[in-house]
Amino acid sequence: MFEKIVQYQNLDIKKSKLLREIDSLKEKQEVDNYAKLIKDNQNKLAQIDNDAKTCIEQYHKCEIEFEKLKKEIEKIKNSDLSLEQKNKWASQEHIMDKQLSNIERILSTQVENVNNIIKQFELCKNNIVTFKNKYLQSKENYANVKQSYVPKVEEINKEMENLEKEVNQILLAKYKQLKQDKIFPVFVAVNNSSCGGCSMEFSSAHMTKLKQVGYLECEHCRRINYLNN
Numbered sequence: 001m002f003e004k005i006v007q008y009q010n011l012d013i014k015k016s017k018l019l020r021e022i023d024s025l026k027e028k029q030e031v032d033n034y035a036k037l038i039k040d041n042q043n044k045l046a047q048i049d050n051d052a053k054t055c056i057e058q059y060h061k062c063e064i065e066f067e068k069l070k071k072e073i074e075k076i077k078n079s080d081l082s083l084e085q086k087n088k089w090a091s092q093e094h095i096m097d098k099q100l101s102n103i104e105r106i107l108s109t110q111v112e113n114v115n116n117i118i119k120q121f122e123l124c125k126n127n128i129v130t131f132k133n134k135y136l137q138s139k140e141n142y143a144n145v146k147q148s149y150v151p152k153v154e155e156i157n158k159e160m161e162n163l164e165k166e167v168n169q170i171l172l173a174k175y176k177q178l179k180q181d182k183i184f185p186v187f188v189a190v191n192n193s194s195c196g197g198c199s200m201e202f203s204s205a206h207m208t209k210l211k212q213v214g215y216l217e218c219e220h221c222r223r224i225n226y227l228n229n
């Protein structure tokens with residue numbers, strides 16, 4: 001009763017192994033690797049864009065500060081100040097000097113930042129172009145290698161299709177249901193009086209029932225245990 005469904009399951013295991021092999025091909029890893037590098041550089045570009053915005057904001061702040069100072073100086077130049085007021089202003093001159101040199105310092109930092117931003121932008125842009133070409137190339141390589149697996153997988157599919165007509169349909173339905181629930185392999189031979197899947201020991205009542213029906217689902221791992229005879 002179980003010979004055919006186990007044969008069917010073995011083909012399925014063989015197919016899963018092939019699919020896993022396809023998925024872990026070094027060509028596939030290359031595709032994933034370049035896709036990641038492209039994404040990393042795109043994220044970096046977004047960061048560079050933010051940095052550029054911050055630079056522009058800083059520049060505008062300096063511009064406003066500078067305009068304020070300029071107006072203040074003009075006001076002083078154009079007004080008739082008493083000697084006392086002139087002295088007072090002169091005593092505060094160093095404050096303006098400090099403010100001006102502060103603006104100058106911030107501006108020179110921003111010039112440096114802008115140069116860095118341009119360099120990084122160019123680098124990122126070039127990286128994206130390079131990695132995109134490599135990505136396309138590796139994708140083509142992967143498709144070619146993958147193609148070589150197609151006949152093997154198709155052969156297994158055909159064998160399984162043929163077997164489906166011969167296996168017990170109730171067992172097949174159970175198989176498909178449990179496999180969908182990620183229980184795999186589904187059918188295991190009972191090991192003495194323990195589950196062939198998770199090794200849990202069955203009660204004598206469970207074993208009696210198993211012997212009567214010929215197979216029984218493990219309450220622990222849900223695999224179907226069958227008598228190996």
Ligand SMILES: [Zn+2]
Nearest residue numbers: 195198218221
């Ligand atoms: Zn089990």
